[in-house]
Amino acid sequence: xxKGINRENLDVAVDPRQDFYGYACGGWQKSHPLExxxxxxxxxxxxxxxxxxxxxxxxxxxxxDDDSKIxxxxxxxxxxxxxxxxxxxxxxxxGNKPLRPVLERIESYSRDNLAETIAWLSFGLDSTFFxxxxxxxxxxxxxxxxHVMEAGLGLGDRDYYLEKNETNDRIMAAYREYxxxxxxxxxxxxxxxxxxxxxxxxxxxxxxRHKKTREERRDPLLGYNVRSIEExxxxxxxxxWRKIFDLSGLEEVKRVNVASPKYMKFINEYFPxxxxxxxxxxxxxxxxxxxTGVLGSEFYDADFEMFSRVMSGVEEKKPLWKRAMxxxxxxxxxxxxxxxxxxxxxKENKEYMVNLxxxxxxxxxxxxxxxxxxxxxxxxxxxxxxxxxKVKIGYPDKxxxxxxxKIDPSRTxxxxxxxxxxxxxxxxxxxxxxxxxxxxxYMTPQTVNAYYSPLTNEICxxxxxxxxxxxxxxxxxxxxYGAIGVVIGHEMTHGFDDSGRKYDLNxxxxxxxxxQDEEEFKKLTDRLVEQFNNIEVAPGVHANGRFxxxxxxxxxxxxxxxxxxxxxxxxxxxxxxxxxxxxLQRFYLAYASVWASNIRPEEILVRTQSDPHSLAVNRVNxxxxxxxxxxxxxxxxxxxxxxxPVEERVIIW
Numbered sequence: 217x218x219k220g221i222n223r224e225n226l227d228v229a230v231d232p233r234q235d236f237y238g239y240a241c242g243g244w245q246k247s248h249p250l251e252x253x254x255x256x257x258x259x260x261x262x263x264x265x266x267x268x269x270x271x272x273x274x275x276x277x278x279x280x281d282d283d284s285k286i287x288x289x290x291x292x293x294x295x296x297x298x299x300x301x302x303x304x305x306x307x308x309x310x311g312n313k314p315l316r317p318v319l320e321r322i323e324s325y326s327r328d329n330l331a332e333t334i335a336w337l338s339f340g341l342d343s344t345f346f347x348x349x350x351x352x353x354x355x356x357x358x359x360x361x362x363h364v365m366e367a368g369l370g371l372g373d374r375d376y377y378l379e380k381n382e383t384n385d386r387i388m389a390a391y392r393e394y395x396x397x398x399x400x401x402x403x404x405x406x407x408x409x410x411x412x413x414x415x416x417x418x419x420x421x422x423x424x425r426h427k428k429t430r431e432e433r434r435d436p437l438l439g440y441n442v443r444s445i446e447e448x449x450x451x452x453x454x455x456x457w458r459k460i461f462d463l464s465g466l467e468e469v470k471r472v473n474v475a476s477p478k479y480m481k482f483i484n485e486y487f488p489x490x491x492x493x494x495x496x497x498x499x500x501x502x503x504x505x506x507x508t509g510v511l512g513s514e515f516y517d518a519d520f521e522m523f524s525r526v527m528s529g530v531e532e533k534k535p536l537w538k539r540a541m542x543x544x545x546x547x548x549x550x551x552x553x554x555x556x557x558x559x560x561x562x563k564e565n566k567e568y569m570v571n572l573x574x575x576x577x578x579x580x581x582x583x584x585x586x587x588x589x590x591x592x593x594x595x596x597x598x599x600x601x602x603x604x605x606k607v608k609i610g611y612p613d614k615x616x617x618x619x620x621x622k623i624d625p626s627r628t629x630x631x632x633x634x635x636x637x638x639x640x641x642x643x644x645x646x647x648x649x650x651x652x653x654x655x656x657x658y659m660t661p662q663t664v665n666a667y668y669s670p671l672t673n674e675i676c677x678x679x680x681x682x683x684x685x686x687x688x689x690x691x692x693x694x695x696x697y698g699a700i701g702v703v704i705g706h707e708m709t710h711g712f713d714d715s716g717r718k719y720d721l722n723x724x725x726x727x728x729x730x731x732q733d734e735e736e737f738k739k740l741t742d743r744l745v746e747q748f749n750n751i752e753v754a755p756g757v758h759a760n761g762r763f764x765x766x767x768x769x770x771x772x773x774x775x776x777x778x779x780x781x782x783x784x785x786x787x788x789x790x791x792x793x794x795x796x797x798x799x800l801q802r803f804y805l806a807y808a809s810v811w812a813s814n815i816r817p818e819e820i821l822v823r824t825q826s827d828p829h830s831l832a833v834n835r836v837n838x839x840x841x842x843x844x845x846x847x848x849x850x851x852x853x854x855x856x857x858x859x860x861p862v863e864e865r866v867i868i869w
Contacts, residue, residue, distance in 0.1 A: 219691045220794035221805050225812065233856035236846075237836040240808035250814045252532025255524065255822075258813025258832060259685060264664040267556075267680045271545055271662055272537060274555045290551045293623040294544045300629040301510075301540025307629060308512040312402050314630035315504060315511070319402060322499045326492065331456045333499070335463035340637025342502030343367050344495075345455075345483050348464075349641075350648045352671040353473070354440045357723035360647045362466060364448075365475045366427050367483070370395075370416065370505060371527075373826045374424035377417075383821055387527055392417055394522035395501055401514050402504045412497040419490070419498055426482035430763045434715050434828070436670070440725055441474045448472050452484040465645050509539065510630040529818035547636050549660030550616040553679075556662040557611045561679035566610045568689060569682060572696070572781075573607050573675075576704045579781035580773075583869055589736040597720075597728040601711060604721040606654070606674035610682065611661040666703055668710035670719040675707040685809055694782060694791050694799040698806030701778035702771075709773030709869055713766040714741055743866045744768055747842075751834055753824050754817065759834060760824065767829045771839045773869035779803060779845060800849040808836045842866055 227242020250257055275298050278284055283291035300306075318341065325333050337344060346367050353361040371377065371391055376384050392413050399409035432438055448457050461469045474480055490498075508515040516539070524530035545552055584590070584598045621636050647653075654672055659665060664680040677700075684691070687700035710716045717737070720726040729737070748761030748768060761768070782791075782803060791799020811832040815823075823831060830838065840846045841860040852858045 219688060219695070221695070221797055221802055222685075222809075223795070225809055226805075232850045233852045233858050235837065236804075236840060236850070236858055237808060237811075237833045240805050240836070241812035244809070244812040245814050248812075248814060250816065253530060253534050255528030255530045255819035256813055256815040259810055260664060261813075263681065263683055263686065266683070267662050267664050268538065268541070270560055271552060271556060272541055274552060274559070275541060275544060288619075288622075290548065290618060293618065293621065294548050294551065296623050296625050297544045297547065297632060298540055300625060300632065301543055302536060303629075304513055304536060307510075308514075310628055311512055314628040315402050315507065318503050318507075319500055322496055322503065325496050325499065331459035331463055334455075334460050337499065337503070338464055339641045340506075340634050342499060342506055344499050344502055345487060346480065348461075348466075348472075350466075350644050352652045352723065354436060354671060354719075354723075354725040355442065357671045357719075358652055360650055360652055361442075361471065361473055362461070362469055362648050363473045363475055364480065366479045367423060369420050369424060369427070370501075371420075373430070374427050375825055377421040377424035388417070390522055390526040394518055395505075397518045398504050398508065398515060399501060401518065402500070412501055415494050415497040416501050419494065422486060423479075423483075426479050428476055428479070430760070430826075430828075434763070434766060436715055436718050436725055439473075439475045441477050442471055443474055444471050445469050448474070451477075452480050454484045454487050465642055466648055469648070507630055510543070510633045527818065528822055529816035543633060545662070546660070547621070547633075547640075548618055549662075550612065550657075551618055553611060553661035554615055557679050561610055561661070561682065562689075565679075565682055565687070565689060569609045569677065569687070569700075570607075572701060573609070573677075573704055575781040575785055576701060576708060576777055577602060577605065579784060580705065580708055580777045580869070582780060583773075583777055587869075589740065590733050591730045594728070594730045594733040598712065601673065601721040601728075602708070604673055605708065605711065606672065608657060608674060608676040610677070610679045612655065612657045614655050666707050668707040668716065669723075670711065670716045671723040673711060673719065673721060673723045675704070677704065677707075685806075692792075692794055692799075692802060693785060694802040695806040697778050697782035697785070698803035699810050701781060702774040702807050703810070704774070705777035705781070706770040706774030708777065709770040710766065712773070712869055713769040715766050737868070740866055740868050741765060741769065744772075744868065747866065748830060748834065748838060751838060753831055753834075754820050757821065757824060759830060764828055764830045767835075768839065769868055771830075771835050772842060772867075775807060775839065775843060776867070776869065798849065800845060804840065804846055804849055811835050 223243075224247065225241065225244040227239055227246070230238040230242050232239040244259075248257060248262075254261065275294055278291045279295040279299070281291045283289040284295040286292055321336070322333070334345070338348065344367060347365040348362060349365070350360050350362055353359050369377070371387065376387055395413040395416050396409040399412045400406065404412065428438070443451065445458065458469070461467070508519040516533070520530075520533050524533075581599055581602055584595055584602065587595065590598070621639050623632050623636075652672070654674075657676060658669065659667060659676060659678050661679045663678045666675070666677045666681055668675050681687075681703070682700065685699060686703065687696060711719075717729070718725060718727065720728050745761035745765055748759045748764060751759040753759050793799070794802065797805065813832045815831070820831065829835070837858065841858055842865045846852070847859065850858075854861070
């Protein structure tokens with residue numbers, strides 16, 4: 217007998233017709249109260265914690281391997297880097313010493329060495345005025361090109377600087393204090409640290425005024441603006457572009473994609489108004505703040521107070537082993553991943569997933585064919601894109617080579633991490649004007665997540681997410697389709713959401729839509745935006761339906777496509793009842809269980825401002841209220857809170 221629904225996760229005191237999320241996840245929420253180190257904790261986190269424990273075991277076991285004593289072996293690199301992260305007494309003793317060469321070089325900055333300074337900072341320290349890196353050309357996704365991007369903000373989102381309210385004022389006051397504190401820890405006097413704080417907030421606020429909005433960042437057409445190197449120099453002449461690129465190892469740059477012309481125009485005009493002192497202060501803070509995780513405990517404490525406690529309401533610091541492990545786990549991610557899949561990802565899991573994905577692909581094709589609002593010509597192109605979709609499951613066929621990265625325990629932790637960051641940056645830069653490696657993975661196998669990449673038209677499901685409760689080889693098919701099946705359908709649907717639909721089957725930014733179909737799509741998506749805009753997530757604060765549109769489209773598409781695939785998998789059979797639940801009920805309960813979580817009030821505000829995903833409760837309740845089979849499964853009728861009248865429902869894919 218296959219596993220059924222875990223009744224302990226339910227709260228049977230809640231009526232599923234009034235609050236399905238509360239019914240499906242209430243038991244789980246009660247049995248998983250938020251611990252101090254989390255701002256939000258859900259099923260994803262349970263799986264991530266299990267993966268983290270497994271990775272910890274693999275990394276700590278490496279230190280017992282004879283190879284870990286041989287310089288240059290992957291075992292030596294990983295185990296030594298982890299040991300340095302764990303050695304907080306040494307890091308505390310070193311204090312700000314690892315920062316001194318960085319800050320001394322920044323103090324030697326002048327307009328004469330601007331290019332050298334920007335190029336040097338780009339290798340892992342800071343993107344003070346703008347960022348740059350290599351990735352696929354959206355107009356010809358088989359070839360890599362250089363992209364120039366906006367500089368980041370210390371608080372992440374521009375609205376913290378521009379929208380005045382009690383929450384933002386509290387966060388900005390704490391940020392001002394944080395800047396001064398880390399600069400004092402870095403060796404600055406009280407007066408100088410205060411000056412840096414004022415300077416950073418003044419400049420970052422000006423940056424915020426000219427950066428793209430969250431909604432603008434979702435439009436790939438706004439982010440594709442190719443310039444020749446001559447045009448780049450003519451439009452933004454303040455910066456010595458050729459010299460910056462040459463010193464970065466990007467030789468003979470011929471063309472560049474400017475992701476945000478509006479911002480670049482601003483920074484070209486704003487930079488000359490800054491004094492050398494302001495520029496040095498901005499560079500210094502960016503370099504210090506980006507290094508707090510590899511310095512002593514006082515630096516980490518300041519970072520925790522600002523970004524975890526104040527912004528997200530977290531009460532306790534993560535244990536040292538989690539922080540120490542995160543660096544080798546990301547830096548040597550695929551090397552750790554090789555060990556992970558060998559021990560924790562059986563072959564039958566991959567075989568089941570391959571079959572499941574193809575069933576979902578077939579189901580999405582049926583949905584496309586059945587659309588009433590789309591013309592046959594556009595349907596044909598959509599089906600061609602779906603057929604071309606590349607699928608990556610579990611782990612890459614080709615593993616990354618880390619042989620050139622050196623980890624030397626005689627150097628400081630920060631020095632080792634910076635040297636590795638430089639290697640990764642140079643590795644990225646070396647791909648300019650070369651063919652895109654379509655076999656490369658953008659997540660490590662042990663990652664608990666999945667993705668769709670529009671530029672390569674591919675979906676990827678690392679081994680880390682292919683574990684219970686998302687995927688269980690021993691579970692009933694209705695539950696696997698409702699959990700990992702919906703995740704697969706979600707990622708597939710991203711190829712046809714408000715952003716992904718603008719790329720063709722090869723990953724090129726090409727409009728393959730009939731004009732009338734585009735208008736019909738926009739009418740439907742505008743209605744979905746309005747549904748989510750009407751949701752109050754906190755007193756006086758509403759969800760942002762435009763910012764979360766892509767994920768909301770994908771959630772709904774994933775649910776509809778996965779259910780079709782499940783029905784198709786049954787053939788002539790009917791899904792059996794298990795433990796008093798019909799197959800349809802188990803499907804929707806499994807979906808809800810994926811999003812079971814608890815969250816702090818502060819984190820609700822942070823995520824509403826910065827996360828393109830809707831809050832968990834709305835990914836369940838708001839999305840399901842559009843689906844007639846869900847109403848049938850739980851007997852939801854007019855008058856029930858979960859009911860939505862037919863004329864108000866939105867079905868896209």
